[in-house]
Amino acid sequence: MTQTERTTPEVNSDLQDNTAGLLSPADVRNAIASAMGGYAGLLLTVGGAPQTLVGVAQTPVKIDQYDLVSAQSIDANLDGSQADAGTGILTVGQAGIYHVGVFASFSLNQNNRLVTFQTFRNGAPGLVELERFVSNGADVGEMAATGIVPLGQGDEIDFRVSQSSGFADITFVSLGLNMHRVG
Numbered sequence: 001m002t003q004t005e006r007t008t009p010e011v012n013s014d015l016q017d018n019t020a021g022l023l024s025p026a027d028v029r030n031a032i033a034s035a036m037g038g039y040a041g042l043l044l045t046v047g048g049a050p051q052t053l054v055g056v057a058q059t060p061v062k063i064d065q066y067d068l069v070s071a072q073s074i075d076a077n078l079d080g081s082q083a084d085a086g087t088g089i090l091t092v093g094q095a096g097i098y099h100v101g102v103f104a105s106f107s108l109n110q111n112n113r114l115v116t117f118q119t120f121r122n123g124a125p126g127l128v129e130l131e132r133f134v135s136n137g138a139d140v141g142e143m144a145a146t147g148i149v150p151l152g153q154g155d156e157i158d159f160r161v162s163q164s165s166g167f168a169d170i171t172f173v174s175l176g177l178n179m180h181r182v183g
Helices: 008-015 026-034
Strands: 038-042 051-056 066-074 082-084 088-092 097-107 113-121 122-133 141-152 157-162 166-181
Touching: 038 082, 038 088, 051 157, 066 082, 066 166, 088 166, 097 113, 097 122, 097 157, 113 141, 113 166, 122 141, 157 166
Parallel strands: none
Antiparallel strands: 038 066, 038 166, 051 166, 082 088, 088 157, 097 141, 097 166, 113 122, 113 157
């Protein structure tokens, strides 16, 4: 069964009165899917083993250290957004305005490095970006960033990291990438 997106007035009209039995289980499911919008998320859980990206330099490296899909739309059809923990990619199911969020708890095996976290759309930077200076690499630090961005159907979103000089190993204790259609 696939979901059918509906406008808020359509949903309100359909849900006002079901005494005549006009609403089927699929109608209720469609209403929930429409209200929630497309969403997808990836997570490296705190209970999971820390994951290390080895030899990160100045060129952003895609993070694929996730151990589970934390959320994804009801369907794997054109309306639903999907997440793939193995590749670290979120795929947009329907064009719209999305809230994109990222977080990481991490340490480095090097000191005095500027670490840059970025989200990429279809292999290009420019969605959400945050820099954090790490003076003592052994300390576990954290970062989080969000943004509201327009995305097209089929766009692929991933999370990447780079650092300012030489090479460094980055160990993630927890990590997340998520998106939710808000308009």
